[in-house]
Amino acid sequence: MQEATFLILTALADGSQHGYGIISDVARISDGRVRLRAGTLYTALDRLRADELIDVDREEIVEGRLRRYYQLTPEGGHVLAAEAARLQANATVALSRLRLARGLAT
Amino acid sequence: MSGAVQSERRERLERSYRLVLAWYPKSFRHENGEEILGVLLASAEEGQTRIGVAESAALIRGALRMRLRPGPGRLPWTVFVAVRLMCAGAVVQFTTLVTLLATSASIRMAAARGGTPTHSLTFTLVGEGILLGLAVAMWLWLAWANGRRRDPARFVSLAVFLLYTMGLVRDLSGHALAYAPVEMSVAIVAWAIGLVTIVLLFIPRSWPYYRQVPELARQ
Numbered sequence: 276m277q278e279a280t281f282l283i284l285t286a287l288a289d290g291s292q293h294g295y296g297i298i299s300d301v302a303r304i305s306d307g308r309v310r311l312r313a314g315t316l317y318t319a320l321d322r323l324r325a326d327e328l329i330d331v332d333r334e335e336i337v338e339g340r341l342r343r344y345y346q347l348t349p350e351g352g353h354v355l356a357a358e359a360a361r362l363q364a365n366a367t368v369a370l371s372r373l374r375l376a377r378g379l380a381t
Numbered sequence: 382m383s384g385a386v387q388s389e390r391r392e393r394l395e396r397s398y399r400l401v402l403a404w405y406p407k408s409f410r411h412e413n414g415e416e417i418l419g420v421l422l423a424s425a426e427e428g429q430t431r432i433g434v435a436e437s438a439a440l441i442r443g444a445l446r447m448r449l450r451p452g453p454g455r456l457p458w459t460v461f462v463a464v465r466l467m468c469a470g471a472v473v474q475f476t477t478l479v480t481l482l483a484t485s486a487s488i489r490m491a492a493a494r495g496g497t498p499t500h501s502l503t504f505t506l507v508g509e510g511i512l513l514g515l516a517v518a519m520w521l522w523l524a525w526a527n528g529r530r531r532d533p534a535r536f537v538s539l540a541v542f543l544l545y546t547m548g549l550v551r552d553l554s555g556h557a558l559a560y561a562p563v564e565m566s567v568a569i570v571a572w573a574i575g576l577v578t579i580v581l582l583f584i585p586r587s588w589p590y591y592r593q594v595p596e597l598a599r600q
Contacts, residue, residue: 294420313420314439317413318446340419 276358282309283319284328284347284355291332291346294320320345328354390430395422397432404444449524456528457590463581464528470574471520477567478513481506516571527582532591535582542575 286292286300298311323329328351332344398421402414449468485506492502519541526534549572581587
């Protein structure tokens with residue numbers, strides 16, 4: 276899973292958000308490292324909807340424009356949890372090996 | 382800054398966003414255009430009147446993906462890979478076109494030193510540029526049509542490949558590899574991509590996909 280996809284799903288993990296909210300949240304989660312562009316976001320949202328990992332929670336009209344709120348589907352939640360567990364397992368191994376290497380060096 | 386100036390700037394920015402959004406398929410624009418526009422305007426800097434290069438690039442890239450994405454229904458892996466290879470073919474030819482445009486001045490200088498008439502060289506370069514542009518368009522159209530289960534597109538792909546092969550054989554038999562090695566190497570790469578694409582489109586695993594009734598394209 277690409278990092279942008281992972282971050283978008285993470286942004287939706289604790290509730291539905293609209294497009295601009297997702298962009299802001301992804302920047303916050305990644306500590307400003309990942310700045311999603313609208314074109315990138317909507318390509319990803321279209322793909323995630325086609326894969327049924329997200330769907331539309333509700334729609335609002337704000338200042339005359341449509342605003343959609345996206346939410347994780349149960350399948351999206353499972354996929355995100357599996358990916359997070361995989362990344363966590365990798366990170367745990369990396370950190371333990373680094374600690375071991377430092378321990379051997381001292 | 383007055384409200385009128387701010388409003389005028391915002392309208393100019395909105396117009397420039399709409400121009401780039403026009404690259405997206407009509408159905409996608411109809412469903413998501415106003416929503417994306419709202420996000421773009423919310424993300425814009427204070428006083429911004431023009432769309433940024435990075436923002437434009439992301440939108441155009443997204444629009445191309447939307448146009449080239451497969452239609453509804455899952456593609457067999459053979460057609461999926463073939464469509465991706467066609468996109469790669471378009472990238473190879475587009476890179477060649479950009480290289481030709483970027484180096485045309487040095488080609489002219491080298492030709493002038495060698496005594497080649499400038500007007501005949503210009504004619505050749507323009508012809509080459511047009512052919513490359515057509516090749517890019519052809520690759521993209523074939524990717525789009527094959528991704529949407531258009532069976533005739535498969536046979537058009539085969540016809541184009543055979544014509545390309547004949548041209549390449551003619552050039553190679555004229556020792557083109559010796560006097561234009563880079564150009565001919567790119568042509569051989571494009572041919573190899575075409576060959577793999579044709580094999581993938583015509584192997585038995587791809588046939589059932591084209592035999593299904595075409596569903597409505599999503600654009």
